[in-house]
Amino acid sequence: MPEAGPPPIPRATYRLQFHEGFRFSDAAALAPYLARLGISHVYASPYLKARPGSSHGYDIVDHGRLNPELGDEAAFRAMVAAFRENGLGQVLDFVPNHMGVGGADNPWWLDVLEWGPDSDYAGWFDIDWDPDRRYLQGKLLVPFLGEQYGAVLEAGQIELRFDPEEGGFAVWAYGTHKLPICPLHYERVLGHEHPELERLGDAFSGLPNWRPRVHARARDLQAELAGLVRERQDVREAVEAAVARLNGRPGRLETWRDLDALIREQNWRTAHFRVAADDINYRRFFNINELAGLRMELPELFDHAHRFVFSLLEDGTLEGLRIDHVDGLLDPKGYLQRLREAAPRPFYLVVEKILSRHEALREDWPVQGTTGYEFANLVLGLLVDPAGEEGFSRTYAEFIRGAEPFAETVRDCKLRIMLNEMASELNTLARDAARVGRQNPRTADFTRNILQRALKEIVACFPVYRTYVDGTVSPTEADRRDIDWAIAQARRNETDLDPSVFDFLHRLLTTDLVAEPRSGFSRHSVVRFAMRVQQYSGPVMAKGLEDTAFYRYNRFVALNEVGGHPDHFGVSLPAFHKANAQRAQRWPHAMLGTSTHDTKRGEDTRARLAVLSEMPEDWARQVQTWSRILRARRGDVEGTAPPDRNDEYLFYQLLLGAWPAELTGAGMPEAAALRDFAGRMEGAMVKSMREAKRHTTWAAPNTAYEEGMLGFLREALDPSRSGAFLEAFLPFQERVARLGFRNGLVQTALKLTLPGMPDIYQGCELWDLSLVDPDNRRPVDYDLRRRVLEELDTALARDRRAAMLGMLEGWHDGRAKLALTATLLAHRRARPALFAEGGYEPLAATGAKADQLCAFLRSSGEERLLVVASRFPARHEADPAWGDTAVDAPLPAGAGAWRDLLTGRSLGGGTLTAEAVLADLPVALLVPETARGG
Known part of the structure; x- marks a missing residue:
């Protein structure tokens, strides 16, 4: 029986993406830095055994083993020990919906291919063994070929091989995909040319007489065959000859007829990957052929798939799970209930779930909440000025000539x-x-x-x-x-x-x-x-x-985010406060994320783009100017050559949002300085065009159109060819970036103070100006972050206000964001009850610019945290005076003043004017200060 009691609730998590280039040893080395930063738990991407070369870990092939590409058991235990020594727990991203298939690494899948419906695992995968397609009756479609089956067979890229270790035969496609031959058909391979092979062939043909021990008997015979091959040269040569008889000669299809006949009798049918669209007979993760759905509702499968993870929960290695793609399961609620009941002890549990605008997370689900997609869009929406919607809609429709x-x-x-x-x-x-x-x-x-x-x-x-x-x-x-x-x-x-x-x-x-x-x-x-x-x-x-x-739909791509609603332009203050109050009441420990491995744009890319919502007229003039310059240079005044106007409009937004901070305000950049950024932009634009599926797709790339877009992009980012464009672009970019970083600070402060449990995506303690994956999974310079954090500690200890003002002035390096993050994480560590259990009280601002101010109070017992944040930095730049705008913030009994955690400044109680409270930074984090300075 699971232990009674509440689950451990992380104070703050830090997401790490494990892959061959970032292993258990790398994570262990980070433990002191993460502890110093102030997080409580590492939030790990899947690290169970996955397909070789996996960059993400979601293509698991064995739930019971660690991924050997990340390190061995000793390296894993050393990482766990390093975390514990630094006071860090772990939350693991777990994948119950699907497994990686194809290749030669998933033993369950290979067994199903070998034995078909008679496999012990045939029911574990979500396979339709009785499809309408008669040629697939009792067979599993394997759509992994890059060309038509006949073409691949004729080219010799499908061939029969013998495994001398296991004594089994399999067809291999491209030398990568293993397709086992059913032992019932081994006689056709072994033939009658050698007495030992003839004897074994006959024994394999007699397997049906061994029911219900058919599979065990087959393994015995395979072991016997392997032993003979290993011990006797004549048997080994005879097996090689038998395999050669079935394999043909590349370029001559008629020589492959015998192998084709053998393939037709198997429990699988391999085919071109496009056949899956019409004939696939197993459930996939979305439309990815290499990820096969599991029937996790089966008790035996559930027990098997969770045994290892439960052992990690039992010994304290793990204290939480994040359930990937919970909506893919047949019965999400039933799965989550079983998870709670079967786990050896209470644990923190969140689910990856995308909610529609009117949808609420089911309150009968035994979870702490979601992974925070809705929060990322909520906090961004607060920074988007709804007054800009009409102008943006008009500009978009005019630019692309209809929307x-x-x-x-x-x-x-x-x-x-x-x-x-x-x-x-x-x-x-x-x-x-x-x-x-x-x-x-x-x-x-x-x-x-x-x-x-x-x-x-x-x-x-x-x-x-x-x-x-x-x-x-x-x-x-x-x-x-x-x-x-x-x-x-x-x-x-x-x-x-x-x-x-x-x-x-x-x-x-x-x-x-x-x-x-x-x-x-x-x-x-x-x-x-x-x-x-x-x-x-x-x-x-x-x-x-x-x-x-x-x-x-590229009207305003800051809104085009996972869990987002691009047709809803901004979030009102009342709606923002209502959502936070509801979370405080119903899901106080839900994860709050602003960047993830799945987000389309980095958190600071979106925060920067939000500035555009305040200046729709300026934006309209800029894009028209940029387009005229670039198209005129290409002799395309009418704007009819590739890229189309919609892709061009997207390009300008991505260029503005992701432009490197270090190149901002530094004059005309050198071509070499832009080379890396141009490559990143090319990757993002190719993915965007193919996902849009208008002019090109992943399955059938239109290289002519793609090269038209990429040529346009390369010219724009080549100072020697498009100096006029960059001269027009850079001043506007500098202005938007300078205002956008203020949004980035506000967004970070809100994530770390609102009801919920904040997560920091790897590296995002500094600016996150990334584009869609794989750009957001680039290597993180942790040496830089360690050094900056140490320098910040020294500077803040010396003079907090001077240090923060200096970082504000030199905002390009992101130190201000790291200082804000570390300060609030330290406060969360010092006041855990305030954030884990504290109430949430919206504070209404008064005055002419009340809508530019977001304020709320977190409280628990005698503890208080008053947050005041500025919205719409472009408006503030145009008219910096706050006038009579203020927030009523009476001090609690015994306090003499409010003290700003960021700057150390003291402010009086009662009514706080925006002019005073936001004199230094776009956000103030105020705590009561007693006569003793507490």
Whole structure:
């Protein structure tokens, strides 16, 4: 039984991305720095065994082992010891939804390929062994080939090999993907040319007589074969000859017929990767063929997959888990409940969950909260001036010469995903819906085609990633609301369909079909279908919204963030305070993140871009000027040559947002200084264009169009060719960056003081001006950060105010952000109850510029922290006087003044004028100061 008591709650986490270039030993060496910075827990990316060369760890192939590319067991234990010596706990990113497949590293997957439906693991992967495609009956599609199967076979890139260690045969594609031959067919390989091979071949053919020990008997025979090959040269030569007889000669397809015949009898069918869109018969992570979905609802699989992680929880190595892609699971709530019940002790638990604007995290989930996507967008929204929306919309529409509403873009993108990359899953759902319909005469005439059209439109109209109907209780009000909405919208869009099909699907998705006894429908079939649709709608939303629409709708890309809502321009102060108050009440320990490995832009890139919302007219003039200069130089005055106007508009925003701080305000840069940045921009633009899927895609790159965009980019960033552009660009860039860093400080202060548990993404204690991954996973210069932190400690101890003012003046190096981070982390360490349990009280500002001030009070017992932050730095620059703007902040009993944690200044109680409290910095962090200076 798990231990009773509350779970340990981290004070603050620091995300580390493990990969071959950042190993357990590297993390161990960081422990003293992280402890000095003030965090309590390392938040580790997945470090269980993954596919070789994995840069992220989400393609796990063995839940029971550490990733050997990160170090051995001794290195891992040394890291754990280093963390403990420095007072650091661990939260691990755990992946229950899927595993890495392909290659030759996943033993479960290889066993399924070898034995098909008879494999002990066949039910662990979410495989449809009874698809409509007759050629896949009882087979698993393996769509890993880069060309058509016949072309790859003819080229000799598919060949049979013998494994002398295991005594097994397998087909290898490209020398990378192992496709085992079923032992039942070994006789065809071994032949009759050698007596020992003939004897063993006959024994392999007789395996069915060994039920239920077929697999064990096969392993015995394979071991015997391996022993003979190892001990006898004649057997070894005979096996080599047998393999050679089946392998053909490259370039002559007819010589590969025997191997092709053997392949046709296997439990797998290998194919071109594009075949997956139509015929895939296993659930994937989104549309990634190399990530196969797991049926984690199975108790045996759950126990096996969590055994090692539970051992790390039991011995105290881990104190928390972050559950990746919880919406991919068949039953997220059931999984989380089982996780709590089966774990050996209480632990901190957060889930990666993207919430729609109207959606709340389910309160019956036994978690501390989400990983903070909604917080990142909330705090950015506070920095976006809603007054700029009309101007931005007009400029965007005029520049790209027409723009459709965001909602239409999302729907179109979701439909495109369902018609292309995820068509097979939709076909399967329509088939299953038709099978349910045929269970009752009233619905027996709904054809698969009709149901597929209706389902496609319903999923395209879903306002959330998924619902959580599970058949155990009646659907919640929230689930009914979202299903009702999707059905209603679909009815309006698909008027050619008889309304009765939507009535049927409505009752099917809500499970109302079996709400009454003697319905005529199988309860199991209905509930299973509703839950499978939920597993489908999430990936469609993710691929359609995050990975397509976010790269097409470029009105203001600071808002195009995971969990964001690009059609909602800014967050009002009342809405901001309401969201924080609700978190304080319901999810006080939810993770607060502003940068993650998944964010489209770095936190300070977004904070800088937020400044543009305050100057839509200036922005409009600038982009028109830049475009005229660059296109005129290319002889494209009409603006019709690549890139298209939408990609060009994105380019300017990324250029402005990510321009390196060290190159800001330093005059015309040298070409060499821009080379690294230009390379980063090229990577971001190629990814953006391919994700948008308008002119080019990952599957079919349009190199001519891409080179047109990249040529445009290279010219813009070459001082010798585009001096006129840079002369026009740099002054505006310097102004936006100088104002944007103030937003960056406010964003950091809010993350570290609002209700919740803050996370710092690796390296983001200094400026994070990154672009989309892999740019945001670049190596971090920790030697620099160690040195800066030591220097800061000395400077702040000498004279806090002078040091902070100096850092404000020299903002380019990011020291001000690190000083702010370290100061607040130290305060969190000194006052843990204030942040873990403290209340949240919004404070309304008064005066002419009240909307430019965000203030709130955190309190616990006698402890207080008053936060006052400035919004809209461009407005403040244009009119610096705060006038009568003030915040009413009475001092608690026994306090003589407020003291600013950042500068050490003392301020009187009662009414605090903005002029006084924000005289030095864009944010003030005030604590009560007693007569003794406490």
